[in-house]
Amino acid sequence: MLLQFTDKGIYCPAGDFYIDPWRPVERAIITHAHSDHARYGSKHYLCHHDSVALLQLRLGQDISVQGVAFGETIRYKGVTISLHPAGHIIGSAQVRVQQGSDIWVFSGDYKVENDGISGQFEPVPCQTFITECTFGLPIYNWQPQAMIFSGIRQWIQDNQAAGKNSVLLGYSLGKAQRLLYNLKGVTDQIWAHGAIYIPHQLLREKGWDLPEIHRITPDTPASAYKNNLIIGPPSAADTSWMRRFNPYALGVCSGWMQVRGNMRRRNADAGFVLSDHADWAGLLQAVKATGAEKVYTTHGFSSVFARYLTENGIPAQEVKTEYGDTDEELNLSETATSES
Known part of the structure; x- marks a missing residue:
């Protein structure tokens, strides 16, 4: 062999x-x-x-x-x-x-x-x-990506109309860049957890066509990310990092969302079937x-x-x-x- x-x-x-x-x-x-x-x-x-x-x-x-x-x-x-x-x-x-x-x-x-x-x-x-x-x-049968991102954009717009922040969870390497690349301009600003911000900035420095994002720190005022998109890693779910965004709607981006019940087990408001x-x-x-x-x-x-x-x-x-x-x-x- x-x-x-x-x-x-x-x-x-x-x-x-x-x-x-x-x-x-x-x-x-x-x-x-x-x-x-x-x-x-x-x-x-x-x-x-x-x-x-x-x-x-x-x-x-x-x-x-x-x-x-x-x-x-x-x-x-x-x-x-x-x-x-x-x-x-x-x-x-x-x-x-x-x-x-x-x-x-x-x-x-x-x-x-x-x-x-x-x-x-x-x-x-x-x-x-x-x-x-x-x-x-x-x-496991994925919809075309364009349909998925159309649904995500509509979800974010609905959250804005309801006065809620939109929090999306996705892997910090791969999924996060895919989300950010395909959601350019969806809100005035995009904010992110440090685990996503660091590789994102590295890739931008290497010349990748990725949008500008802002890192959330303990000193970031709530007014900064109000009605904007916030992206975090799956490990941030149910942590104090998440609770600062109230009122918010939580969306999980994963191929596992194809299975009925996974969204509920993740305590998510929306599950987007998006897999790498x-x-x-x-x-x-x-x-x-x-x-x-x-x-x-x-x-x-x-x-x-x-x-x-x-x-x-x-x-x-x-x-x-x-x-x-x-x-x-x-x-x-x-x-x-x-x-x-």
Whole structure:
């Protein structure tokens, strides 16, 4: 096997490197900067150019990291490696590994709809495809993004008419940038929790077309964010940081909002089905577009998706990994995350 599933991560013996390892290794290729895929302690990191600053933010400025462009090829001990767009978050990539005529692709996390800022997923032809299955059940079926953001804008306008602040919760890396990019100008100002403000400002400094936002601190007067949009991470729910916004309406942005009852369990006023992962149809579309003869399914509903593929003529097998067990929040300093 060109790639093997080990207790440290996905390993290429021929090239002596790991992809998204969950234990420290000598050489790690990283698909994206979420904490379940990019972990501290490896000696050398390789990622897409746009992930370099995000990895340094998460793992420290002193890490040894090399950035490459999409489609650029590098070689480790006779194995050819290239990165290709995954469309998950800014800088997210799939990893193509080739030795001779044998080609494997590890997708990392991905979605097939272009959100305007994370790039367009690119199917990469291969013999073997390793796919995530976060939402690998037929119940998960996303509406077009334009419809979702139209609903969010209307919700914000309704809150303004009712004299309420609008608070949206979404992951600080990926979801927050997607929300901010697609909600430009929805209110006079946009305010944010420090865990969102820090990576947002970093990306703006790197040239990304993201709107200006304002950081909420303990000294921010209530009059500053009245009738405006406020964005926070999921970890801010039911905290003193939230209570300062009364009266407010709470909206949660997540693919899990597809399931009836999740909005109520989150104590949310609105649930917006907005995910940075592929839905059921998107997963099938991606798998078929690769032309893969063998598929390995990881994290999420991997056993269900593997069984479905096998029953429909594509041999598939579930593999256990340590991906997906995270809320994807940045591990920032105490001063960055403590906003109460």
